[in-house]
Amino acid sequence: xxxxxxxxxxxxxxxxxxxxxxxxxxxxxxxxxxxxxxxxxxxxxxxxxxxxxxxxxxxxxxxxxxxxxxxxxxxxxxxxxxxxxxxxxxxxxxxxxxxxxxxxxxxxxxxxxxxxxxxxxxxxxxxxxxxxxxxxxxxxxxxx
Numbered sequence: 001x002x003x004x005x006x007x008x009x010x011x012x013x014x015x016x017x018x019x020x021x022x023x024x025x026x027x028x029x030x031x032x033x034x035x036x037x038x039x040x041x042x043x044x045x046x047x048x049x050x051x052x053x054x055x056x057x058x059x060x061x062x063x064x065x066x067x068x069x070x071x072x073x074x075x076x077x078x079x080x081x082x083x084x085x086x087x088x089x090x091x092x093x094x095x096x097x098x099x100x101x102x103x104x105x106x107x108x109x110x111x112x113x114x115x116x117x118x119x120x121x122x123x124x125x126x127x128x129x130x131x132x133x134x135x136x137x138x139x140x141x142x143x144x
Contacts, residue, residue: 010113011106020099020112027100040097050094057091060084061125068141078132078140081125088122 001009031037042049064080067073099111132140
């Protein structure tokens, strides 16, 4: 299966429709028309905030992985993992805010799968950070 076929399969994954719709409706009920909604969606910037924020966790975690390959960079790598985790919080919040405005079912399906897969990634990085803080650096790098 190539990437194009995989994306089409996610767009057709209708098992997520009902829970995705409920989550989106709940978020909309809380935020709709509020100043917070405009802030989180980036109306003030003229561009969604979520795509801008994702660069911090991704960049931090890729940089941590690169530093893991170098001797003597344990502390810097651990700090980058922590920075990515901290930045993940507003990134998730803005992502769910954007998700709540999606009307198109295939887009919402992709958004739901995106959210779940990224949640797994954040859990993995939190587990890595915990191991690194306990000075189990090899486990934190490799999940061993």
